[in-house]
Amino acid sequence: MxxxxxxxxxxxxxxxxxxxxxxxxxxxxxxxFWSYFGVALALATSIIGASWGIFVTGVSLLGSTVKxxxxxxxxxxxxxxxxxxxxxxxxxxxxxIGKVQTIESYPQDQMAQCYTTALFGGYSLFWTGVSVGLxxxxxxxxxxxxxxxxxxxxxxxxxTFVKILVVEIFGSALGLFGVIVGIIQCSGASFLxxxx
Amino acid sequence: MLFILDTMVSAAADTTEISxxxxxxxxxxxxxxxxxxxxxGYGTFKAGAGIAAIGIxxxxxxxxxxxxxxxxxxxxxxxxxxxxxxxxxxxxxxxxSYKSGFAHMASGxxxxxxxxxxxxxxxxxxxxxxxxxxxxERLFVGLILILIFAEAxxxxxxxxxxxxxxx
Numbered sequence: 001m002x003x004x005x006x007x008x009x010x011x012x013x014x015x016x017x018x019x020x021x022x023x024x025x026x027x028x029x030x031x032x033f034w035s036y037f038g039v040a041l042a043l044a045t046s047i048i049g050a051s052w053g054i055f056v057t058g059v060s061l062l063g064s065t066v067k068x069x070x071x072x073x074x075x076x077x078x079x080x081x082x083x084x085x086x087x088x089x090x091x092x093x094x095x096x097i098g099k100v101q102t103i104e105s106y107p108q109d110q111m112a113q114c115y116t117t118a119l120f121g122g123y124s125l126f127w128t129g130v131s132v133g134l135x136x137x138x139x140x141x142x143x144x145x146x147x148x149x150x151x152x153x154x155x156x157x158x159x160t161f162v163k164i165l166v167v168e169i170f171g172s173a174l175g176l177f178g179v180i181v182g183i184i185q186c187s188g189a190s191f192l193x194x195x196x
Numbered sequence: 197m198l199f200i201l202d203t204m205v206s207a208a209a210d211t212t213e214i215s216x217x218x219x220x221x222x223x224x225x226x227x228x229x230x231x232x233x234x235x236x237g238y239g240t241f242k243a244g245a246g247i248a249a250i251g252i253x254x255x256x257x258x259x260x261x262x263x264x265x266x267x268x269x270x271x272x273x274x275x276x277x278x279x280x281x282x283x284x285x286x287x288x289x290x291x292x293s294y295k296s297g298f299a300h301m302a303s304g305x306x307x308x309x310x311x312x313x314x315x316x317x318x319x320x321x322x323x324x325x326x327x328x329x330x331x332x333e334r335l336f337v338g339l340i341l342i343l344i345f346a347e348a349x350x351x352x353x354x355x356x357x358x359x360x361x362x363x
Contacts, residue, residue, distance in 0.1 A: 120289030127222035134230040138237035145241035149248025160251035163258040167244040181279045
């Protein structure tokens with residue numbers, strides 16, 4: 001049972017859906033679902049990572065400031081590194097929304113090619129969202145845990161601050177890897193290529 | 197149905213059937229990056245916590261103790277290399293066969309899973325190692341050797357994933 005025999009799946013009747021295989025059900029999940037779900041994942045998991053980092057570092061910062069108030073302003077930089085992760089998520093979500101192209105209709109004789117191209121665009125944006133989101137999630141956690149250690153060490157021995165900041169910079173590079181790969185991955189996304 | 201042997205071994209996809217092969221190709225790109233980043237992040241924060249602990253009473257050895265963190269960061273680079281390489285291959289939707297899709301998915305999973313495993317090893321060994329190195333200087337060479345063996349795991353995954361990405 002192929003699309004050429006049955007026509008547009010959006011016009012299928014209940015009887016036709018009854019005999020559809022699991023592969024066809026998977027492929028007829030709307031490409032726009034995949035794209036927008038990718039956008040949501042990119043944003044939501046980046047922000048979860050940023051918040052995780054902020055609360056992990058924030059508790060240590062506030063607790064250490066009780067006995068060593070001088071560390072308060074300097075160690076806010078750890079919180080800013082975590083916030084940058086959330087900004088990466090917002091930027092990528094806006095870029096990805098701009099990549100979604102509307103398809104008005106399919107010419108009937110090119111149905112399979114056009115739908116395959118639409119699926120390509122949808123899958124590209126979905127997996128871009130997963131890349132960016134999960135990279136930013138771990139980046140936020142890494143920067144948060146390291147920032148927490150940095151605040152506690154700085155409260156006791158001030159000269160350690162800059163050296164442990166180097167570890168935080170390595171951690172924040174992970175979010176950048178996610179954004180770079182995300183941009184490359186969604187740059188090839190096209191819903192209309194070779195069609196219409 | 198579309199998951200038949202003919203479609204899987206042909207170099208060009210049959211253009212009268214819908215193809216979901218790009219789902220698996222992009223999954224490979226993502227898995228390579230994300231899992232490698234998970235390993236790199238774990239290594240960074242686990243070893244970083246150890247460095248912060250020893251930095252309090254022995255700040256002069258912090259710079260030497262950054263080695264586990266650098267090695268964890270390299271895992272993120274491996275993941276990015278494979279992800280960028282694979283994303284150049286998942287280009288044309290109409291000529292991307294299922295065979296290529298599954299091969300690229302496997303390539304991404306190989307690199308990603310190896311890097312997350314190496315990241316866990318580097319993080320845990322690095323944390324304990326820097327704490328021990330602060331107390332006993334002679335530990336340093338042993339720590340470096342163990343970290344190199346752990347990094348080699350990620351390298352094995354990278355090699356296999358580069359071979360798979362040529363399919």
